[in-house]
Amino acid sequence: MPLEARNAGYGYDKNHWIFRDMNLKLEQGEVVGLWGPSGSGKTSLGRILAGYAEPMAGEVLMDGKPLPRAGVCPVQLVFQHPEKAVNPRWRMRRVLHEAEMADHPILNALGIQPEWLDRRPDELSGGELQRFCVARALGKETRYLIADEMTTMLDAITQAQIWQTVMATARQRNLGLLVISHDLDLLNRLCDRIIPMPVT
Numbered sequence: 001m002p003l004e005a006r007n008a009g010y011g012y013d014k015n016h017w018i019f020r021d022m023n024l025k026l027e028q029g030e031v032v033g034l035w036g037p038s039g040s041g042k043t044s045l046g047r048i049l050a051g052y053a054e055p056m057a058g059e060v061l062m063d064g065k066p067l068p069r070a071g072v073c074p075v076q077l078v079f080q081h082p083e084k085a086v087n088p089r090w091r092m093r094r095v096l097h098e099a100e101m102a103d104h105p106i107l108n109a110l111g112i113q114p115e116w117l118d119r120r121p122d123e124l125s126g127g128e129l130q131r132f133c134v135a136r137a138l139g140k141e142t143r144y145l146i147a148d149e150m151t152t153m154l155d156a157i158t159q160a161q162i163w164q165t166v167m168a169t170a171r172q173r174n175l176g177l178l179v180i181s182h183d184l185d186l187l188n189r190l191c192d193r194i195i196p197m198p199v200t
């Protein structure tokens with residue numbers, strides 16, 4: 001059963017919609033791209049699909065029901081800016097421990113060095129920190145991953161390593177993957193199909 005936005009609309013004030021009547025369906029095992037220019041509302045839609053925000057119109061459903069309110073959300077979101085996504089006071093071991101990922105083989109596949117686990121976020125580079133955010137988002141409850149400009153800030157080698165691991169994991173675990181980007185070349189390389197943001 002899919003993750004879907006049905007006739008979803010959103011805006012930051014009631015008189016100005018960023019998008020309206022957005023329909024998107026993501027099945028498990030699918031890799032779907034969400035494309036649109038800067039400011040078209042991709043991040044806002046990703047946040048709605050992961051339960052970080054409520055749509056102003058329409059609904060978000062998983063298996064035909066609203067997202068669960070309690071427990072670990074089966075829809076996980078990785079943002080463009082990892083430094084905004086982790087508690088600055090926590091060491092990385094604790095960040096992973098919270099997601100039950102502290103000794104998972106995926107850490108090695110993502111190129112996470114054991115000594116990084118004793119550091120805090122500001123003692124890692126953006127690329128190193130993003131690897132932790134990706135690992136954390138791939139906990140055992142995850143069924144859908146929303147990757148919002150996940151590797152936009154990173155160099156080509158780091159981008160390739162992260163995508164290789166995420167794509168292999170998505171295939172093995174039959175995850176649904178929504179790749180949000182303004183980069184059509186990246187989406188064409190990774191995705192089974194691409195959905196454009198509607199023009200408002």
Ligand SMILES: Nc1ncnc2c1ncn2[C@@H]1O[C@H](COP(=O)(O)OP(=O)(O)OP(=O)(O)O)[C@@H](O)[C@H]1O
Binds near residue numbers: 036
């Ligand atoms: N907290 C906020 N308050 C008011 N307006 C906001 C807020 N966050 C985003 N916006 C506006 O909502 C619109 C959509 O933003 P959003 O970040 O969803 O777009 P995007 O397609 O992801 O853009 P980008 O590719 O540049 O990240 C933009 O016009 C933005 O200025």
